[in-house]
Amino acid sequence: MKLLAFLMQTGGHIAGWRHSRAADNALCDADYFRALGRTAEKGLFDGVFLADYLGYHPVRGASVFAGLETPKLDPLVVLATIAAETRHLGLIGTASTTYNHPYDLARRFASLDHMSRGRAGWNIVTSTMENEAHNYGFDSHLAHGDRYARAEEFVAVARKLWDSWQEGAVVADKASGRYTDPSRISAVDHEGTNFRVAGPLTVPRPPQGHPVLVQAGASATGQRFAAATAEVIFTSHPTIETAKAFRSAMHAQLAGFGRTPDGLKIMPAVTPVIGRTLAEAEDLKHELDDLIPAEIAISKLEGLLGNIDLSQADPDGPLPPLPETALAGQNSTRDRVLELAEREGLPVRELARRVAAGRTGHTIVGTAEDVAGTLIEWEKQGAADGFVISAPFLPGGLEDFVDHVVPILQDRGHFRREYEGATLRENLGLTVPVNAFDLDPGLRSRPEIW
């Protein structure tokens, strides 16, 4: 079983930060992130996972900020900080293909991979919120299809750049005075719809070849992109059935891209709410839910449904029909919420609390035995290759998982007792990608210069 620790800003439960065992105002504090890294490494996690979002949710009214909008530092700077404190832990950071440039981002991830000796991972997102667009000079965000077309080209360019230094490119031979072997360094000369990039990168090929590529898009386009590209899928499923169906469907899509399931780890997010007894765990869940102010839950629901306005809706009535604008385009989060509302016939207030509470779509409330049992069951039934553990509050919830759940997973033979490899890729059981320039020397361009 593979495990990642999701370091969601204020925990996997939206009000988790208010819990007594949550850190106090620590989101800009290096010591907080270092301690989380140490805890995850003590628990032999494959890696930590940082989400990201390049702005604030559009808000109507001040209260929405509370508990929702918190400081969000640049993931790569935070991961480099954690890297320095750890030796085996993988370091996965979210970065947008819509608001970055591939030369810069490929270089930053390659740098993190070198500085961590092969522990970097990139969670590829295309960004969906209007206010992110407004921070980058656009009136509105790119259409769904255009974002994914750009993402595909972006990743293709990044791969070429990572490959632009072949094995042996760095000579660093003091005797001969040769630092590099230019015959092992290639321009990439990419000319595409979105990018023109000459290359080579300024950084030798990363220790992992490429950083581990992670994806979370759940729409049809997102799934196709993941089938073509991702080595880890960070997904979200309320039930084992939907998780199994998703994993089967993803496996079926791999063949079309010449891939096999070996090369793809599907990892649903889980929020474990752990007590010494079931009753204690349930009490903890109620304690956490009671910490969510009602207006925040409804604002969160408004955001998830495409920034609709529910201020006129009866909190005890059913969800009113959504406006045309909110129904346009692919949006798997919105669709999941609508499906939940219809399936369970929830009034607005209750729907809001349900979708606001857990950020992962799947909360397990119970003892450490219960949590371990559920994870093992999901894995056995083919619903998952591992899990993204989104502790309801940090660091306490992660410590509980490491101290109580991990030993059970180990005792039952489902989790490592020591790291298998030196890199994230090795620990996840993923192979190093072949260098495209090794595979096809004809790709090397401008030989008259190089």
Next chain:
Amino acid sequence: MKLLAFLMQTGGHIAGWRHSRAADNALCDADYFRALGRTAEKGLFDGVFLADYLGYHPVRGASVFAGLETPKLDPLVVLATIAAETRHLGLIGTASTTYNHPYDLARRFASLDHMSRGRAGWNIVTSTMENEAHNYGFDSHLAHGDRYARAEEFVAVARKLWDSWQEGAVVADKASGRYTDPSRISAVDHEGTNFRVAGPLTVPRPPQGHPVLVQAGASATGQRFAAATAEVIFTSHPTIETAKAFRSAMHAQLAGFGRTPDGLKIMPAVTPVIGRTLAEAEDLKHELDDLIPAEIAISKLEGLLGNIDLSQADPDGPLPPLPETALAGQNSTRDRVLELAEREGLPVRELARRVAAGRTGHTIVGTAEDVAGTLIEWEKQGAADGFVISAPFLPGGLEDFVDHVVPILQDRGHFRREYEGATLRENLGLTVPVNAFDLDPGLRSRPEIW
């Protein structure tokens, strides 16, 4: 006296990496950078300084690579690595205003400032080389004036973003459930020629208010930009006279921007070549110069003169007239080389060796006493507020400076015996900028939303 350690990839001497006391193939190795950080902090340096360049020099012929083109990692990732190993050392990284976006870059520097508890500095460059443009989708680099106009607007946006969280913006009050105080967080609503940025940033105001702003442009436009913006100028002068004239001229320009010399530290770069005796230092200098292959020196000269072609020039003859294209536009490096060639009547081969050897424009060859004496003399005569020490090779050359020159500077009362402050800004004697939104609450926009 203020001191920065320039961690030039292969040392301040172009062939320094070939020296026996230079690290072996370490430019992607976190341990190498950590050790350099520890050495600089042991020497009570104000900070380390990382140059950057977003591509490779255009080359003609493979040999040019050797010793010139080496791995260059993303400075912020490297600095975050050094930050984790140090407690007082400032962390100054170069980043381009031409090939970054202000929302992203402001956020990355703010993140580094938080993760290091107030030790970040940004060396603002506009990028000058064609091949950087080619990596970012442009046919050629922006014209000089356009680059600086963009840089000015870029810095203005970054400042607004850093100020977008006022003191007290983060509440993180578990009892009330308020994480932030929206009345202390502002949109920036920047609408300019180059950028439209809504804001706010996703990161609270950095511990230093703004990271320390560093600039090195030596052209008239660059000087004007520095007078308006810079808190540290990284400069380069072959003689004390030109350094004094430059410092006076810069001080004179400050008034036009409502500034005083207190707020600006002018720090020439120096390459100290240190021996136990003068003869030993001279031997070391010759040893280093002899490590430069002739064709590399000439290629370097070609690059500095605007990528001209000297393959047909007689190495023992004078520099041929430059083509029109190479003479166009402002380029202070080119002008300095031409001035040196004319002043000393050097043949091409010798000119090439001279400009290729030292990268700083000022090499001091002598004992630790000689080096300390020169630095003190420059400071006394008003030629400098401090120095950027570019050791000829790393780590050996930096260790020599720390072990032998620093104690003399201390004994003569010219250098600290312990750090004065907790932040880079405090150690440099610079004040925290006033928050623009504190100064003028009228700047706060969109009050109906926020």
